Amino acid sequence: xxxxxxxxxxxxxxxxxxxxxxxxxxxxxxxxxxxxxxxxxxxxxxxxxxxxxxxxxxxxxxxxxxxxxxxxxxxxxxxxxxxxxxxxxxxxxxxxxxxxxxxxxxxxxxxxxxxxxxxxxxxxxxxxxxxxxxxxxxxxxxxxxxxxxxxxxxxxxxxxxxxxxxxxxxxxxxxxxxxxxxxxxxxxxxxxxxxxxxxxxxxxxxxxxxxxxxxxxxxxxxxxxxxxxxxxxxxxxxxxxxxxxxxxxxxxxxxxxxxxxxxxxxxxxxxxxxxxxxxxxxxxxxxxxxxxxxxxxxxxxxxxxxxxxxxxxxxxxxxxxxxxxxxxxxxxxxxxxxxxxxxxxxxxxxxxxxxxxxxxxxxxxxxxxxxxxxxxxxxxxxxxxxxxxxxxxxxxxxxxxxxxxxxxxxxxxxxxxxxxxxx
Amino acid sequence: xxxxxxxxxxxxxxxxxxxxxxxxxxxxxxxxxxxxxxxxxxxxxxxxxxxxxxxxxxxxxxxxxxxxxxxxxxxxxxxxxxxxxxxxxxxxxxxxxxxxxxxxxxxxxxxxxxxxxxxxxxxxxxxxxxxxxxxxxxxxxxxxxxxxxxxxxxxxxxxxxxxxxxxxxxxxxxxxxxxxxxxxxxxxxxxxxxxxxxxxxxxxxxxxxxxxxxxxxxxxxxxxxxxxxxxxxxxxxxxxxxxxxxxxxxxxxxxxxxxxxxxxxxxxxxxxxxxxxxxxxxxxxxxxxxxxxxxxxxxxxxxxxxxxxxxxxxxxxxxxxxxxxxxxxxxxxxxxxxxxxxxxxxxxxxxxxxxxxxxxxxxxxxxxxxxxxxxxxxxxxxxxxxxxxxxxxxxxxxxxxxxxxxxxxxxxxxxxxxxxxxxxxxxxxxxxxxxxxxx
Numbered sequence: 111x112x113x114x115x116x117x118x119x120x121x122x123x124x125x126x127x128x129x130x131x132x133x134x135x136x137x138x139x140x141x142x143x144x145x146x147x148x149x150x151x152x153x154x155x156x157x158x159x160x161x162x163x164x165x166x167x168x169x170x171x172x173x174x175x176x177x178x179x180x181x182x183x184x185x186x187x188x189x190x191x192x193x194x195x196x197x198x199x200x201x202x203x204x205x206x207x208x209x210x211x212x213x214x215x216x217x218x219x220x221x222x223x224x225x226x227x228x229x230x231x232x233x234x235x236x237x238x239x240x241x242x243x244x245x246x247x248x249x250x251x252x253x254x255x256x257x258x259x260x261x262x263x264x265x266x267x268x269x270x271x272x273x274x275x276x277x278x279x280x281x282x283x284x285x286x287x288x289x290x291x292x293x294x295x296x297x298x299x300x301x302x303x304x305x306x307x308x309x310x311x312x313x314x315x316x317x318x319x320x321x322x323x324x325x326x327x328x329x330x331x332x333x334x335x336x337x338x339x340x341x342x343x344x345x346x347x348x349x350x351x352x353x354x355x356x357x358x359x360x361x362x363x364x365x366x367x368x369x370x371x372x373x374x375x376x377x378x379x380x381x382x383x384x385x386x387x388x389x390x391x392x393x394x395x396x397x398x399x400x401x402x403x404x405x406x407x408x409x410x411x412x413x414x415x416x417x418x419x420x421x422x423x424x425x426x427x428x429x430x431x432x433x434x435x436x437x438x439x440x441x442x443x444x445x446x447x448x449x450x451x452x453x454x455x456x457x458x459x460x461x462x463x464x465x466x467x468x469x470x471x472x473x474x475x476x477x478x479x480x481x482x483x484x485x486x487x488x489x490x491x492x493x494x495x496x497x498x499x500x501x502x503x504x505x506x507x508x509x510x511x512x513x514x515x516x517x518x519x520x521x522x523x524x525x526x527x528x529x530x531x532x533x
Numbered sequence: 534x535x536x537x538x539x540x541x542x543x544x545x546x547x548x549x550x551x552x553x554x555x556x557x558x559x560x561x562x563x564x565x566x567x568x569x570x571x572x573x574x575x576x577x578x579x580x581x582x583x584x585x586x587x588x589x590x591x592x593x594x595x596x597x598x599x600x601x602x603x604x605x606x607x608x609x610x611x612x613x614x615x616x617x618x619x620x621x622x623x624x625x626x627x628x629x630x631x632x633x634x635x636x637x638x639x640x641x642x643x644x645x646x647x648x649x650x651x652x653x654x655x656x657x658x659x660x661x662x663x664x665x666x667x668x669x670x671x672x673x674x675x676x677x678x679x680x681x682x683x684x685x686x687x688x689x690x691x692x693x694x695x696x697x698x699x700x701x702x703x704x705x706x707x708x709x710x711x712x713x714x715x716x717x718x719x720x721x722x723x724x725x726x727x728x729x730x731x732x733x734x735x736x737x738x739x740x741x742x743x744x745x746x747x748x749x750x751x752x753x754x755x756x757x758x759x760x761x762x763x764x765x766x767x768x769x770x771x772x773x774x775x776x777x778x779x780x781x782x783x784x785x786x787x788x789x790x791x792x793x794x795x796x797x798x799x800x801x802x803x804x805x806x807x808x809x810x811x812x813x814x815x816x817x818x819x820x821x822x823x824x825x826x827x828x829x830x831x832x833x834x835x836x837x838x839x840x841x842x843x844x845x846x847x848x849x850x851x852x853x854x855x856x857x858x859x860x861x862x863x864x865x866x867x868x869x870x871x872x873x874x875x876x877x878x879x880x881x882x883x884x885x886x887x888x889x890x891x892x893x894x895x896x897x898x899x900x901x902x903x904x905x906x907x908x909x910x911x912x913x914x915x916x917x918x919x920x921x922x923x924x925x926x927x928x929x930x931x932x933x934x935x936x937x938x939x940x941x942x943x944x945x946x947x948x949x950x951x952x953x954x955x956x957x958x959x960x961x962x963x964x965x966x967x968x969x970x971x972x
């Protein structure tokens with residue numbers, strides 16, 4: 111048991127390899143649970159454990175599989191959650207697939223249902239065909255969302271081969287190739303309990319959770335699975351293309367520029383440290399209190415939707431900076447000049463200390479929300495990071511760390527820019 | 534899963550802690566304060582609402598005002614100075630925006646600060662509150678107007694913000710449906726006003742308008758967090774006791790309308806997906822007894838995965854990824870929205886009409902009915918776990934002049950019958966269909 115900001119975290123590993131974490135929040139009305147596998151859209155090539163076969167699967171299959179998990183032999187699992195008064199959902203991103211529910215009654219029954227349906231694949235040809243219609247509409251919806259398109263195009267510029275350049279949901283064409291057999295192969299490879307984590311938070315007793323999970327999981331008589339062999343293509347350090355422009359039916363241009371991180375290949379605490387360090391650096395350079403932000407805002411080049419961030423995974427990483435603007439070229443020029451200027455002048459200590467305080471406050475504030483705690487815990491866990499180390503790592507980061515990152519990260523040979531223009 | 538029947542009574546019994554017992558007090562100048570102390574949250578939330586009628590003459594000014602006030606006060610004359618200060622206060626979050634609730638236009642100013650217990654700076658609240666007060670009450674003024682540069686820059690940004698709704702096809706289709714449906718009613722006004730009216734505002738006009746709002750508009754001030762109620766009450770009385778004139782009444786307008794022939798409007802853009810939106814008059818007010826069956830009606834129709842729209846438009850016909858209905862409770866409207874292939878429009882409308890008919894005829898399964906009630910109860914209970922939801926629900930009570938605790942709502946939901954739902958279904962009529970089509 112660990113104590114952190116008046117919160118306690120309990121954990122247990124089940125015999126079959128499943129890791130279970132419970133954080134009691136007695137004064138909340140609900141419980142929120144996430145059952146998550148370390149399997150996302152980038153895991154499109156791998157060795158099937160039982161046969162040793164090397165398999166390349168259609169783009170978008172992890173997301174397709176997520177949709178199909180809700181189907182059981184008796185019907186749709188959404189219905190069962192609704193009967194229990196819970197609301198259930200799931201999502202797929204580049205690196206993981208997560209199933210969740212929130213409920214204010216029938217905690218144990220809901221939890222058992224969550225374990226049961228995610229542990230039970232049931233795919234039929236008819237239902238797979240039917241899902242293609244639904245997912246096609248989901249993809250079409252994203253085609254009309256300029257924010258999503260501008261990011262997708264940026265990733266296509268930055269990466270030559272890495273599957274992060276492909277839309278999480280695949281394409282309308284690629285999902286047509288998905289069939290029952292391949293869905294089972296993906297499921298059997300990635301949905302073994304050893305590759306999964308269960309996180310439960312809310313007004314629930316940890317012992318009750320452990321007991322229920324052990325009983326349910328032990329009944330399946332599974333033994334821990336070995337490491338999954340995932341195959342990613344060799345990715346050059348350069349960007350594939352420095353810029354991309356598309357025309358959509360929008361009123362105002364949308365601009366996004368980014369830098370590809372080549373300091374990759376590791377996870378755990380060093381990755382957490384790199385993420386926070388980069389976050390501090392971006393905040394100092396582009397945040398609301400930066401000179402650049404003030405200048406861009408007063409010139410009318412940005413509005414308060416201007417955004418930036420860093421995404422760090424074991425095998426890839428990148429930052430994005432941008433937003434809606436009347437003049438993408440001018441905005442790019444100002445951002446570029448400011449980066450050179452920062453590298454020349456360096457970071458000052460007041461900015462560094464202040465931004466650290468801001469990060470600390472924001473992290474603590476996040477703990478109001480059970481969803482914030484759960485989703486951060488789960489996504490960091492898949493990167494071998496314990497989110498409760500966040501404040502310690504933040505504390506440890508020095509000016510030197512940030513300065514070092516400033517001098518290595520912003521290499522313009524690894525910069526790419528994506529723009530959506532009005533038609 | 535055990536096959537035991539899920540008991541409804543258990544759902545209603547396990548109500549748990551519903552934190553929304555605000556202590557209410559009206560200051561001498563007419564500002565209402567609502568304070569609630571709870572150790573549940575890690576932050577303290579402050580929210581000031583300034584109520585105004587939604588009207589063409591004032592909408593753009595009301596929308597612009599919070600954005601100009603955010604730009605600078607006498608103590609923090611630039612946004613950058615304010616942000617440097619707030620970051621130093623452990624990332625205290627401060628801001629302003631406008632809300633549209635029925636035919637009310639509400640300016641909202643908020644501040645959220647980490648509780649001092651977690652950071653060891655006892656003065657964080659008072660420091661933050663002073664800056665918050667100054668943002669609202671002590672703006673940067675020159676020649677009897679706001680700083681002209683700020684007003685001009687914010688006008689330009691708000692103009693682009695209004696225009697960029699076009700980029701967001703999902704919300705664009707919803708907004709356009711309401712606009713067409715409520716032509717001639719205040720509700721058709723966009724929450725950020727219009728580009729034309731915005732052009733007529735200058736720094737002096739806006740400053741005069743601001744003074745008028747401070748003098749006459751109803752104000753509600755909320756505090757929620759792990760605080761000492763007495764201490765915070767004193768602080769607020771001290772810093773928010775500014776002079777005001779008589780507080781005016783703000784209306785809660787509601788239109789009852791039975792439409793004979795629904796209006797069909799189509800707009801063409803270069804898009805990949807058709808957006809079908811349908812606007813309805815519910816002819817039911819938030820304060821009516823019928824509001825409870827109306828919530829249930831909406832839940833059965835399109836309020837979640839158990840609903841008729843999700844089951845039939847998405848799961849059975851495979852026409853859409855999303856298909857839902859929702860209520861605009863303060864105006865008595867209901868909206869259906871789904872994203873479909875362009876050629877499936879007629880098919881989708883037919884399926885939707887069939888669902889509406891089915892409810893009217895009483896074709897409601899126990900599963901649909903029970904799941905809806907459970908899901909509503911669940912969402913009200915969950916709301917008590919979220920500071921801004923707690924405040925938002927209370928604000929609805931204030932707007933409609935009816936005090937409803939979460940316990941009341943849950944109790945009344947438990948009394949709703951299928952017959953009540955069929956009864957409200959009779960009053961619901963389709964007013965306008967808006968379809969965003971391809972070119």
